[in-house]
Amino acid sequence: MKIAILHTRLSGYMVASWRALKRRTGAEFLIYAWPNQPDAPFDVSQFSDLGTIHNRNDFSTSEIEVSVRDFRPNAILTSGWADRGYMKVCRKMRKTGVPVIAGSDNQWIASPRQIAAILTSRFHIRRWIDALWVAGERQATFARALGYSGVRLWDGVYACDWASFASADIEQAVAAARGSAHSFLFVGRYVDVKGIDTLAEAYRRYRATVPDPWPLVCAGAGPLGQVLRDAGADDRGFVQPQGLPALMQGASALVLPSRFEPWGVVVQEAAAGGVPLILSERVGAGVHLLRPGFNGYTFPAGSVEHLLQRLLDMHALSDEARAEMMRNSYMLSRQYSPERWADVFCSGLRALETTRN
Helix, strand or coil, X not given: CEEEEEXXXXXXXXXXXXXXXHHHHCCEEXXXXXXXXXXXXXXXXXXXXXCCEEEHHXXXXXXXXXXXXXXXXXXXXXXXXXXXXXXHHHHHHHHCCCCEEEEECCCCCCCHHHHHHHHHCCCCHHHHCCEEEECCHHHHHHHHHHCCCHHHEEECCCCCCHHHHCCCCHHHHHHHHHCCCCCEEEECCCCHHHCHHHHHHHHHHHHHHCCCCCCEEEECCCCCHHHHHHCCCEECCCCCHHHHHHHHHCCCEEEECCCCECCCHHHHHHHHCCCCEEEECCECCHHHHCCECCCEEEECCCCHHHHHXXXXXXXXXXXXXXXXXXXXXXXXXCCCCHHHHHHHHHHHHHHHHXXXX
């Protein structure tokens, strides 16, 4: 099997799913990807086992088209439709019979841009893309409005590297947590959309409220790092994917106060390690991975007062209640894995081919 991958920016979790597909099918990849952002500087050398990662910016659309055509792929996997050059390649290859699958983490928010996309989808998106592979239900709502359903609508495009983050024995992890120091954890870019100001102010008030405040450990990079440090956070800087599991294992709760988060794979990474969750209502993954009071809490995005209360609620939990939340997070995290991702890809591609025939 040959798969041409036309991607935006690479991440450890996406590559873990590609590796699962390679293990299952022996797939050969042709990969083009955008360069990573300064506030998410993933080390792409760790992905070298998948083959050469071509920098999208070093190639014209016509050069990519020739490369893909010469590769003779069984399918094209692209991350959405934001890159017009990628879409031009997809449109031309689809005319030759190559199925095109596009990932989508676009939550349905009824924006003017989404409504325009729905009204014009039969002239554009549906001519370029055979199947939309969505992250979850909020994304599926938008995909259905675009005209995708049945074998053309796939679920679960994002999965963390579950084996790396999951506790080998959740009960052992629960026991270890009882004797460990507590801490809150934030992982993400230090930018406004992540709700950094909300987190900093809520944590500042939390520290002033309780006599024995938990540390707030932050892993990321970006222009608002000083805001977190001024609030008393322990800023660890950007942590490469291989260093995240150990960081998660020491956390008592993940806090993600995003103003808007299409999905948030970090949520599943934390849950797999048995970490309870505190998420804003705008975090897409929360629909599937958080049950309020079961494995954590939710709060309105941008509300310092509500986030402060959730930090206090987590702080006040008994060891028994916290242990139950750990077990529940672990259980919910099992919905997604690189192996399931590979299963969905293979079964979905077969279904598309059957429909075409």
